Amino acid sequence: MATPLIAPSILAADFGWLKQECEMVNKSKADWFHLDIMDGVFVPNLSFGTPVVKAIAKEAKKPLDIHLMIIDPDRYLDLFLDLEPLVLTVHYEACTHLHRTINYISSRGVYAGVALNPHTKVSLLEDIITEIDLVCLMSVNPGFGGQKFIESTYQKVQQTKSLTAKYGSSTLIEIDGGVTDKNAGKLLKSGADVLVAGSHVFSSSDPQKTILDLKNS
Numbered sequence: 001m002a003t004p005l006i007a008p009s010i011l012a013a014d015f016g017w018l019k020q021e022c023e024m025v026n027k028s029k030a031d032w033f034h035l036d037i038m039d040g041v042f043v044p045n046l047s048f049g050t051p052v053v054k055a056i057a058k059e060a061k062k063p064l065d066i067h068l069m070i071i072d073p074d075r076y077l078d079l080f081l082d083l084e085p086l087v088l089t090v091h092y093e094a095c096t097h098l099h100r101t102i103n104y105i106s107s108r109g110v111y112a113g114v115a116l117n118p119h120t121k122v123s124l125l126e127d128i129i130t131e132i133d134l135v136c137l138m139s140v141n142p143g144f145g146g147q148k149f150i151e152s153t154y155q156k157v158q159q160t161k162s163l164t165a166k167y168g169s170s171t172l173i174e175i176d177g178g179v180t181d182k183n184a185g186k187l188l189k190s191g192a193d194v195l196v197a198g199s200h201v202f203s204s205s206d207p208q209k210t211i212l213d214l215k216n217s
């Protein structure tokens with residue numbers, strides 16, 4: 001089993017100390033900065049927009065993993081693509097023309113990700129799995145941090161792994177929501193590649209050690 005990629009979710013950081021929180025992630029064994037963009041419509045919460053992402057990008061010494069939890073994401077793709085993230089993820093449920101959206105992201109030299117809400121079936125990605133660089137499985141209902149992990153996620157990870165194997169796809173499987181040291185190992189054994197952790201990291205008394213522990217799960 002390969003060493004997992006760890007992507008601390010900045011949504012859970014202390015925004016009064018954002019520079020210091022970014023420095024902590026830079027110094028840690030984390031691989032990516034995970035940034036959740038919420039519009040208060042697609043999900044029942046607002047997070048932050050491009051000014052804050054630009055501020056984080058200025059401090060970040062590791063790649064940005066931007067997750068658009070917004071309706072009509074096509075309207076804003078260029079805003080976020082211009083920030084040169086490693087990954088830009090849109091929601092299956094929010095895209096009318098998903099194939100066109102992911103192909104546009106890829107054409108800009110950015111990894112194209114597709115997120116699935118807990119109730120959305122993995123099989124819906126079958127026609128485009130070979131064109132997706134990352135599948136983000138929501139393991140909580142999107143919108144707020146600190147929620148309880150949904151146990152059926154393990155089965156969805158296995159289903160996604162089977163789908164990528166069927167088509168010989170190198171798509172990464174990312175888990176977002178409720179990830180802790182209690183479920184990280186089982187998620188990785190199920191086939192996950194990337195673990196997003198927010199509250200578990202930033203509420204820890206030693207965030208860098210918590211990140212390292214997840215890395216060694």
